Every structure is written in structure tokens, then in C-alpha cells.
Amino acid sequence: xxxxxxxxxxxxxxxxxxxxxxxxxxxxxxxxxxxxxxxxxxxxxxxxxxxxxxxxxxxxxxxxxxxxxxxxxxxxxxxxxxxxxxxxxxxxxxxxxxxxxxxxxxxxxxxxxxx
Amino acid sequence: xxxxxxxxxxxxxxxxxxxxxxxxxxxxxxxxxxxxxxxxxxxxxxxxxxxxxxxxxxxxxxxxxxxxxxxxxxxxxxxxxxxxxxxxxxxxxxxxxxxxxxxxxxxxxx
Numbered sequence: 017x018x019x020x021x022x023x024x025x026x027x028x029x030x031x032x033x034x035x036x037x038x039x040x041x042x043x044x045x046x047x048x049x050x051x052x053x054x055x056x057x058x059x060x061x062x063x064x065x066x067x068x069x070x071x072x073x074x075x076x077x078x079x080x081x082x083x084x085x086x087x088x089x090x091x092x093x094x095x096x097x098x099x100x101x102x103x104x105x106x107x108x109x110x111x112x113x114x115x116x117x118x119x120x121x122x123x124x125x126x127x128x129x130x131x
Numbered sequence: 132x133x134x135x136x137x138x139x140x141x142x143x144x145x146x147x148x149x150x151x152x153x154x155x156x157x158x159x160x161x162x163x164x165x166x167x168x169x170x171x172x173x174x175x176x177x178x179x180x181x182x183x184x185x186x187x188x189x190x191x192x193x194x195x196x197x198x199x200x201x202x203x204x205x206x207x208x209x210x211x212x213x214x215x216x217x218x219x220x221x222x223x224x225x226x227x228x229x230x231x232x233x234x235x236x237x238x239x240x241x
Binding site for chain 2: 020047049051056057058059060061064066072074075106108110118119120121122123124125
């Protein structure tokens, strides 16, 4: 298994509060991603990073911000949580595998409930 | 607009037979295509990928076929096993930015 951990694994928070989710990798992969998974939508990209301090927006970035100050850590922040941000959040890492093909590996997920 | 689509939400197959999961895409600039398997309460697991310059890639029981003219890819699992029962996602990469389909739930019956 790729060395990816997410914390916390479960969180319940109230509308309007800030929330930060952490992703930590031990694989030294260059790329890191935050996705959310919702029924009927599959996985949707929120933000991604292609290096330390280098980040870009994904499909559903509104209401989210990210930071990457070290190769191994990628933080996702909900500045003011809303009920529409109730979801399962997955972190992923990727790099070119030994075959030259892309390989992407996912963390175990964080279930966030905004009440 | 979804750039990657899986139009079959579910598929049921008998153990030992072939499972064929399908995926369509709209962006001709995608450079890699990937398949993932997901069990409940776990993160997706990478299965197999294929470059846009190839039309087939095989890894054990899993084979991915790419038809660029039709913008279509498929995952074949032969023979299917009950442990293959899971949700399968296809994804496409645009220079390390990944787009996912909505998933197909595969049920392999013993």
C-alpha cells in the first residue's frame, strides 16, 4: 500500500466553522490531490499540487483552499463550512511509475459532516 | 459538463464469466486513462492504466482497451471472481489532472 494517511478520518462540524483536513505521504510523490466523492458524481477534483507551494484549482474549488509547504503534506481548508460540503474527501498522490505510466494512489478518506 | 462518463451504474455477472465495464470521454487531449476499484469505506485502488498512444494493456485478469476514434475505453475482467465485486471508476488524465466517471457497481455472483 502507498504511504498515504488522512486526518481526521471522521469529523462533524457546524455550519460556518473553519475546517482543515490533512494529507500526509511518505512516497515523495510530486503530485498531490484533493477529491470529494458524492453519490452520482463519482470523484471530483477540488485542488491539486504539482510541487511545494505550487497548487491549482480543480472542478469544484469554490469554498476550498489548499496549502503545500512540504512535499509530504497537503492541507485542505474549508474557510466557512456549509452543508453542501458534507462529503467524503479523498487525498491522492501520483507520479510516473516504473513503466512510465501514471499511477495514482488514494488515501483512506475523511468523512465530513456539516450540520 | 462531465468529460468522463460511465453510463452503466451497475453490472451483474456470473463467477467465471467475463465482466466488461465501459467508459466514454469527450476530451481528445487526455494522455492517460486509468481504472480503479473501490470497496465501501476505503479509498479507490489503482488497477491498470493505458497511454493514449496504445490500444490495449493487459495485467493478469485485467485488460483495458482504448478506442480513440470512438473516445471509448473498456475494462475486461476474465475470469470474474466474487472478490471483484466493487465499484469501478474510470479516469482520464490531462497532464496529471485527473477526471473521473461516476462509477459502475459490479456484482459477481457465485
